[in-house]
Amino acid sequence: MALWGKRSDMVVHEREPFNAEPPRGALGEEELTPLDTFYVRNHGPVPALDPAAWRLTVDGLVERPLELSLDALRERFEEAEVVATLQCAGNRRAGLADVRDIPGEDPWGPGATSTARWSGVRLADVLAAAGLLPQAAHIAFAAPDVSTIPDPPQPYGGSVPVAKACSAEVLLAWAMNGRPLPPVHGAPLRVVVPGWIGARSVKWLQRVTARREPSDAYFQATAYRLLPADADPAHAGPGDGISLGPIALNCDILRPGQQHTRLPAGPTEVVGYALAGDDRTVARVDVSLDGGLTWTQADLAPRPARWTWQLWRTTVELPPGEAEITVRAWDSTGATQPESPAHLWNPKGYANNSWARLRLVCG
Known part of the structure; x- marks a missing residue:
């Protein structure tokens, strides 16, 4: 086994933060991707979280802010399951880099795509328990993994529109393929947003906030946006380019x-x-x-x-x-x-x- 329980032939783009994809042929074996083969995209070091002490805060435009432990999530809400493919927005970037250099970005091949059976609770049920207010238009997710890509460094975060967040397929997941969520994939709890770029399936989830506007976190407001070919990403600011959401065919x-x-x-x-x-x-x-x-x-x-x-x-x-x-x-x-x-x-x-x-x- 290589790092984080992954297979030894993973294509490792970075060791810290850990970013790796399986070799091309490994994904064609099964409809569900084994845990040791599932790709990993991280923006900062994997945080060391104690599941017993961990809490999820639900706040913002809600009537009843919540603070929930893992046990409380399991006891208060119906368990749900979804089989979903996650795909990194940078999947197949190597093909673009063959056209013209892309400095500072990992040359992902076709393996930044994997499929798992996710288990947890529906985000919609949690938001309903908190009393989501009608003026909320976006649901933001915050995590503790700190990335040095923004200046100054900041924790990872992102958001999705309320309509997607309240869809039955969006989960707060604690397991994948029938096993506890591994630390490198977001334990103790992560968001799973099927059909959207993997960047919105925030790992190591600590806070869910109902907002009028999308998250102002760097990875929502500035990164994961499609810039024009003549743009300089070093000078791109919040709101520049097209915000990436649903996965392209x-x-x-x-x-x-x-x-x-x-x-x-x-x-x-x-x-x-x-x-x-x-x-x-x-x-x-x-x-x-x-x-x-x-x-x-x-x-x-x-x-x-x-x-x-x-x-x-x-x-x-x-x-x-x-x-x-x-x-x-x-x-x-x-x-x-x-x-x-x-x-x-x-x-x-x-x-x-x-x-x-x-x-x-x-x-």
């Missing part, structure tokens, strides 16, 4: 292998994932061996649950020499992915959902 190839893997020519099984954020679904996955001139449809597996990825597979006939597999997905609105990462490049490297390409050497 995306897909990638998980097998065979890494870029430039050498394989025998001939029939080869290709496996990957596709994901449509918010309330959209994946309708089709197309595969091409000629750069998109012609396409065939892959076999798309049913979704394990409403808020998850779908695995797809097909068999292609790889020619001798260099080959490139290209993949694109379509969603239930009829939208598809953009062809080139060059058209999506942005100075933070977010939201690369261009066609997936895997280059191989065959023969």
